[in-house]
Amino acid sequence: MITLNQAYKDFVIAKKAENRSPETIRTYGTYLKRLLLAKGDSLLTELQPADIRAMLANMQERHKSDESLRALYRNMKSFFNWAWREYGLNPSQTPMRNIRVPQAKHHEPKGVDPEDVVKLLDACDQTVRGTRDRALILFLYDTGCRAAGAYKLRRSDLNLDRGEALVCEKDQRTRYVHFTEPTAEALRKWLKKSPVKTDLVFYSLRMQSRGNRLTASGVWRALRYVSKKAGIKGRANPHAFRHGFAREFIQRGGDLSPLRQLMGHSSIAVTAAHYAVFHKHELHNNHHQFSPVKGLGLEPSTNGFLDCLLKPDQKPDKEGGI
Numbered sequence: 001m002i003t004l005n006q007a008y009k010d011f012v013i014a015k016k017a018e019n020r021s022p023e024t025i026r027t028y029g030t031y032l033k034r035l036l037l038a039k040g041d042s043l044l045t046e047l048q049p050a051d052i053r054a055m056l057a058n059m060q061e062r063h064k065s066d067e068s069l070r071a072l073y074r075n076m077k078s079f080f081n082w083a084w085r086e087y088g089l090n091p092s093q094t095p096m097r098n099i100r101v102p103q104a105k106h107h108e109p110k111g112v113d114p115e116d117v118v119k120l121l122d123a124c125d126q127t128v129r130g131t132r133d134r135a136l137i138l139f140l141y142d143t144g145c146r147a148a149g150a151y152k153l154r155r156s157d158l159n160l161d162r163g164e165a166l167v168c169e170k171d172q173r174t175r176y177v178h179f180t181e182p183t184a185e186a187l188r189k190w191l192k193k194s195p196v197k198t199d200l201v202f203y204s205l206r207m208q209s210r211g212n213r214l215t216a217s218g219v220w221r222a223l224r225y226v227s228k229k230a231g232i233k234g235r236a237n238p239h240a241f242r243h244g245f246a247r248e249f250i251q252r253g254g255d256l257s258p259l260r261q262l263m264g265h266s267s268i269a270v271t272a273a274h275y276a277v278f279h280k281h282e283l284h285n286n287h288h289q290f291s292p293v294k295g296l297g298l299e300p301s302t303n304g305f306l307d308c309l310l311k312p313d314q315k316p317d318k319e320g321g322i
Contacts, residue, residue: 004047005040007083008032014082021172023148023216031075034058044083047095052076056102066104073101111244116232117141120223123230128195129205133226135183135190136202136219140238143177144245144263145169147238151214153201155191160184175264246271 002010015025035055039047055076059069080096083089117137124134139150149167157166163184168174187201196203196211202219204212214222219238227236242263249259260271 001043001045002083002087003040004042004044005036007044007087008036008040008079010086011079011082014086019172021148021170024171028075028079031072032079035076044087045089045093049095049098052095052099056099060102066102069102070104073099110235110240111247112141112236112240113234114244114248116230116234116236117241117244119230119232120226120236123226128193131186131190131193132202132205133222135186136222137226137241138183138186139165139179139202140241141245142179142183143167144242144249145177146242146264147216147219149177150238151202151216151219154199155201156199158187158201160188169264173264178262243274246274 011028012025015028035051038055039051056069056072059072077096077099080094084091084094120137121134124130124137136150139145139153140147143149143165145167146169149165149169152168153165159165161184163179163181164176165179166174167177191201198211200211200213202214204210204214204218216238223236223238246259246263249262250256256268256271260268263271265271
């Protein structure tokens with residue numbers, strides 16, 4: 001019989017044979033390591049739904065995010081589905097039986113604030129690092145690509161005249177992303193100033209790894225450095241730029257259908273669920289603009305709240321005004 005540890009080793013080999021990216025394989029290990037430590041010597045058929053629930057409950061008790069909890073569920077389900085198929089086990093005996101996907105609570109949008117983007121760009125000086133970071137920030141915000149799309153980007157996949165780049169993101173999949181002239185200009189300045197001869201567009205400038213390809217944590221550190229320099233308190237991690245791109249695209253009147261393709265999503269439902277989410281003041285202002293009552297020709301009172309648009313830090317008072 002197969003133990004959990006042996007099954008995981010076989011799983012990793014299978015994923016490598018499928019040419020899955022090293023990042024994807026590491027992600028499986030990250031989410032499954034606690035289960036492997038606790039139950040690694042157990043036979044696959046000995047695992048029960050209670051073991052899975054214990055892992056999910058433990059993560060929740062450690063106050064991890066809803067997305068982390070759901071990611072743990074997805075990774076365990078993917079692994080056990082593979083194992084049960086691989087070893088011809090009875091599907092009704094999988095430990096994922098009767099385990100429901102954890103619910104996601106409603107959260108406010110997580111995109112970077114456009115005003116913070118301006119502050120970040122202002123904080124990028126004319127040094128080599130400042131020039132690189134400015135190009136990186138604009139590329140992330142203008143394309144909406146994942147962090148991997150930026151740190152894997154090569155000069156040979158970049159067309160500055162057309163404003164497009166071929167990026168490699170999840171599971172070695174490639175797609176084209178698009179950017180505007182300000183981003184192209186920032187990239188030109190960076191590539192001209194680049195002190196290292198390499199096909200990589202973005203690379204490490206640290207002494208011990210100078211010229212090496214950036215990693216996900218390297219991109220995160222670069223953004224954190226500029227954030228501290230700019231003195232901003234809001235979100236400025238790599239995914240916040242992706243989220244901010246999508247939200248601004250929608251806010252400026254862009255449709256979900258092209259946004260789905262620009263984001264590299266397989267389904268428009270994913271785009272809608274994750275990015276068509278609005279702050280309260282945005283809902284208030286959209287309702288004020290598009291409410292069917294606006295078409296009835298009714299005269300509102302001169303001081304009623306319908307005469308006003310809310311700003312992010314404003315709330316209607318008890319009388320309905322601002």
